[in-house]
Amino acid sequence: MTATEEPPGEIELLDVAPARNLPLERVETVKRHRSWTATRGSTGHRLITIGLPVLATLVVAGAVFGLPVIEGRLLTRIVALTVILWGLDVQLGLGGQLSLGHGAFAGAGAYTAAVTMGVHGWPFPLALVAAAVVGLAAGALVGLPSLRIQGQYLAMITLGTAVAFPYIIRRFAWFTGGPDGPRIDYQFVPPGWMNLTVSHYSRWTHLIVCVVALIAYFVVRWVVKGPLGRRIRAVADNPAAATAFGIRVGMVRVYTVSLSSSVAAVGGALLLFETPAVSADSFAVFFSLSLYAAAVFGGIGTLVGSFLGALLLIAAPWAVSKMGLKIEPELIGGVVLVVFTLVARDGVVGLLRPWFREWVDVVDTPPTEA
Numbered sequence: 001m002t003a004t005e006e007p008p009g010e011i012e013l014l015d016v017a018p019a020r021n022l023p024l025e026r027v028e029t030v031k032r033h034r035s036w037t038a039t040r041g042s043t044g045h046r047l048i049t050i051g052l053p054v055l056a057t058l059v060v061a062g063a064v065f066g067l068p069v070i071e072g073r074l075l076t077r078i079v080a081l082t083v084i085l086w087g088l089d090v091q092l093g094l095g096g097q098l099s100l101g102h103g104a105f106a107g108a109g110a111y112t113a114a115v116t117m118g119v120h121g122w123p124f125p126l127a128l129v130a131a132a133v134v135g136l137a138a139g140a141l142v143g144l145p146s147l148r149i150q151g152q153y154l155a156m157i158t159l160g161t162a163v164a165f166p167y168i169i170r171r172f173a174w175f176t177g178g179p180d181g182p183r184i185d186y187q188f189v190p191p192g193w194m195n196l197t198v199s200h201y202s203r204w205t206h207l208i209v210c211v212v213a214l215i216a217y218f219v220v221r222w223v224v225k226g227p228l229g230r231r232i233r234a235v236a237d238n239p240a241a242a243t244a245f246g247i248r249v250g251m252v253r254v255y256t257v258s259l260s261s262s263v264a265a266v267g268g269a270l271l272l273f274e275t276p277a278v279s280a281d282s283f284a285v286f287f288s289l290s291l292y293a294a295a296v297f298g299g300i301g302t303l304v305g306s307f308l309g310a311l312l313l314i315a316a317p318w319a320v321s322k323m324g325l326k327i328e329p330e331l332i333g334g335v336v337l338v339v340f341t342l343v344a345r346d347g348v349v350g351l352l353r354p355w356f357r358e359w360v361d362v363v364d365t366p367p368t369e370a
Helices: 043-066 069-094 102-118 124-147 152-171 198-225 227-237 239-244 249-274 285-298 303-323 329-343 347-357
Strands: 010-013 028-031 036-039 360-363
Touching: 043 069, 043 198, 069 102, 069 198, 069 227, 069 249, 069 285, 069 303, 102 124, 102 152, 102 249, 102 285, 124 152, 124 249, 152 285, 198 227, 198 249, 198 303, 227 239, 227 249, 239 249, 285 303, 285 329, 285 347, 303 329, 303 347
Parallel strands: 036 360
Antiparallel strands: 010 028
């Protein structure tokens, strides 16, 4: 080893200004892991972007077989809420449009699945497609005002949608089945080779939800990285520049709300798999505000942060109940929202990102030798 070479795994941090000399006590030697560099678009990068989500899905899907029935069902609910938060993240993180009414879109998807499966006997794949279509239509209807308004005014429209949703369900009870929805007798019977008893059928349902969530993840990621995602990002960053490049800003905003609500509706339909019943009060305005708090906690603009936010929504009430604490779970959500808005605007993912980059660093072009 020559005098100019550094010891492997170590780096000297010389806190010395060019115009002055500082004492040697300021020289520190710290340990640093050498990160693995992956070029965007390379095989290693594909391994990260495809392999990690698949691996995470396998872990979450397999975890249910080691959990009690109640905790396993809560894990299923976490996965479904993650899909709803992915929908919110499309509008909030990618599109830069504040939404306070995504609980209504999730409720629309849940009621659509309940009516199609419970009343008309549709198979669940068709029910999920119907939920996505209804969510797309609802998002387009709510997003039309974004042709002329944006910012806090659009947020007020989405908030008004969340407030009105339970009353709309009651008003059209002849179709929706009323506040408690139609009766659902759909059974997710597992294959015989799984040897599951009736009390453990929820494990088979959990696997179905995980597979649908993985498909939703890749669909959302494909849209975010594709041409539509680039247009949405351009409109969010600089509408005037986007207009100069021929992008129809108003229509892109409508597309953003429509796509966002469609994904949220699929997540709402997945909630029905965990509990085969719907209630209009479950999708009231507080649910929408809880989703926003969860998105801030996990990290806006990150798909991984949606899972962490969903984990907060379920883990906080579960922990309060288990420990017998006399604390309202809503208080925890409010405190988390205030704290992370003030001190960690990028959420938990933002706090973990520097640590992750110590191990894996993704670059646009291959590193060149000096």
